[in-house]
Amino acid sequence: MTRASSRRPGPPTRTERGIPEATVARLPVYLRALTALSDNGIATASSEDLATAAGVNSAKLRKDLSYLGSYGTRGVGYDVEYLRYQIAREIGVTQDWAVVIVGIGNLGHALANYSGFGTRGFRIVALLDADPKLVGERIGDMEVRDFAELEDIVERDRVSIGVITTPAGPAQEVCDRLVAAGVTSILNFAPVVLSVPDGVDIRKVDLSIELQILAYHEQRKSGEAALPQVPELPAMNGLSDLPSVGGGVGA
């Protein structure tokens, strides 16, 4: 969330279009919950219903929704379709955003094939890789194109979002090229801290960080109730001869 913050002082008024970051991060969760309710033919839902579906408490949900406006009816609840549309509009997924994926290794492949690319709202316009061996390969109904075409594609298709699925090494360079080409939002899967200029948003998805956070809590559980995960058998701990899962992401 490297966002150039340009906020005036004073309390955030609703009309000032200043929705707290924590709320913004939950809007997509509410959107998904509403879509699920809608698919189940449910026309109206209380904040309690919605909160349950979204996995938050109802006070938080009501507070979050209050930043968007007053879309509920006291004593009744929320109209599922109406609220869904309002949230989709607020997030900006009533229009389609053009996306490029750079780095067609295992992960890039997986993302390229990922059907529910955000329940619409996004459109992959190109899969790019610098490796000539990959260029031309078909994935689903797309073809991998040369990374050198980036600038043309970004301009032609008005691409504003780039997804980086390269290894750590080339990620910063790829990032710089994306930014120079005009991309202003980046989703980074490479395990590096990328630096971008003000005005460019960057978000990071990092498997090993997530696992490490789980490990931290896991370590502290062992004593409490369940059995420890640290094996009592000395030979098993850390010295495993199981291979460390080779491969490499390979862009």
Add this chain to the structure above:
Amino acid sequence: MTRASSRRPGPPTRTERGIPEATVARLPVYLRALTALSDNGIATASSEDLATAAGVNSAKLRKDLSYLGSYGTRGVGYDVEYLRYQIAREIGVTQDWAVVIVGIGNLGHALANYSGFGTRGFRIVALLDADPKLVGERIGDMEVRDFAELEDIVERDRVSIGVITTPAGPAQEVCDRLVAAGVTSILNFAPVVLSVPDGVDIRKVDLSIELQILAYHEQRKSGEAALPQVPELPAMNGLSDLPSVGGGVGA
């Protein structure tokens, strides 16, 4: 972060092993930064150096490290190797955690092949899928095994962490099975809110949510400086006949 909170009142004393969640989430980032410095042969680093490498400000970094103890030297900085070990120990990655991956579709495949599985600290002990067509398939040096073997594997290998890479549909059922088998930490890639009992930690990685958060900010940029991403050509907006990237994750 559905963690059974069992905190006594009062300010968090350093010795009370109560590191703030926000700090815990950054420790892996510091660990990675230290590893990079170490790989570059740097033996000592100031909080400023480290903060730059980790992409945070130095005040935050020092505050974070202060929860672990006093591992720096005033006027000098931090010994890279020493601090790296201390953080690794605090996180719990000086030991190996056994991990199972459930759902060997595109994403499961990608994760199974992912080499740097957290710069060590984790060991994939099984790839599981309920689809008989997948069972037996080799991925790297592992073989996909039947999901029915879950309980045996968890017990035998003392698995505490499960990664769910199934589609949304079966995810809750898979989750329940993991929990019943004794898994107490779950990393969920399926686009659903999973419910777990107290004492089980769950973290979620969600591509489409990340993209939607970017879209929200992107939408609000358009007016400001750069060109709008909403095409001026009416025919291009939302009505694209480009296929919505079909496929399905398929467990």
Add this chain to the structure above:
DNA sequence: TAGATTGTTAATCGATTAACAATC
């Protein structure tokens, strides 16, 4: 000793939550 840098304090900011008045 002078310069550098940590570890900690205290102020500030933002997020969460419970409670309830407004109102359907």
Add this chain to the structure above:
DNA sequence: TAGATTGTTAATCGATTAACAATC
């Protein structure tokens, strides 16, 4: 009107940040 549920207030909690005394 009585019951239900929203939208908002206010209290609380946790996270960030700047500043600086401690100390190498």
